[in-house]
Amino acid sequence: MARLSEKKKAVLESMMRESLFAAAKRLLEEEGWRGTTMERLAQEAGVSKGTVYNYFRDKREILCFVVERNTEELRRFIRSIDPEAGDPRRILGDVLEGLFEGLYRNRRVIAATIQAYHEDEELRREDFDPRRHPLWDVRVFIRRVLVRGVEEGFFRSVDPALTEAAINAVAVGLARQFSLDMLDVPGDDFAAAVRDLILEGLCPREALNP
Known part of the structure; x- marks a missing residue:
């Protein structure tokens, strides 16, 4: 044979x-x-x-x-973008929309992940370092876009590290609410609504529609 x-x-x-x-x-x-x-x-x-x-x-x-595969599309997307070229507001908006669309689409797996971290001490110990999470590269990318956006006047004068941490905290908090069935938002509206809330906090209103 x-x-x-x-x-x-x-x-x-x-x-x-x-x-x-x-x-x-x-x-x-x-x-x-x-x-x-x-x-x-x-x-x-x-x-x-x-x-x-x-x-x-x-x-x-x-x-x-499963977590790695669920985040693969977003990680591939940021690898296709140059954070040093183009309008930082549009770049950040696209990445945020992809991030929160993924969060909504995979909310049931995320709920299982949160349950696992609560119940499995070894899993928590192995993954304590956030730099090992599949979305770490996305967080680094967002920070780079924020740095450039602040330096070039596209965003208000905010601390990029603190702002990125706040964006991550929003994602984590929403994921926890989904895991507890505390949030019932239509998928078509969810990602764009969260994206706009974040961008409107970063940009002067007259700069949102360049």
């Missing part, structure tokens, strides 16, 4: 990871952190438990994998 080519192996590997991602995301959304187990993931993906262990050491790695 002919051996599989490396290209075909890579395709099969990619398909398996996509299948596991889709199954893990559904499981976290529907069953939460407590209901997500290696056995349930195997059942959801239609593979053996041993296959799941070929990819993940435990359910902590499942969660980290």
Whole structure:
């Protein structure tokens, strides 16, 4: 029997990871952190438990994998933008909208993530450093845009580090409210509304429509 080519192996590997991602995301959304187990993931993906262990050491790695994949689109987007070129207001607005659209779209997985951090001491200990979070590069990018926007007069004279931390706190706070079912906002309005609240706080009103 002919051996599989490396290209075909890579395709099969990619398909398996996509299948596991889709199954893990559904499981976290529907069953939460407590209901997500290696056995349930195997059942959801239609593979053996041993296959799941070929990819993940435990359910902590499942969660980290899903979080990384859920933020991949936004991270790819910021890599396509030069923070030193173009209108900082438009750049920041686009990134904020992507950030909060992702938060809303993945709110059930985020709820499972928050539950996991509350209940799993080892997970908290492993991920204590915020620089290890998949969105760290997005936070750094936002700060760079803020620095330039303040220096060039597009934004009010605010502290970029403090402002970025406040934006992050808004995202974290909204995520917690979603996780507790305390916020019921239509998805079509959510990201744009939060984006505009932040931009209006940064920009003089006459500068919002250059």
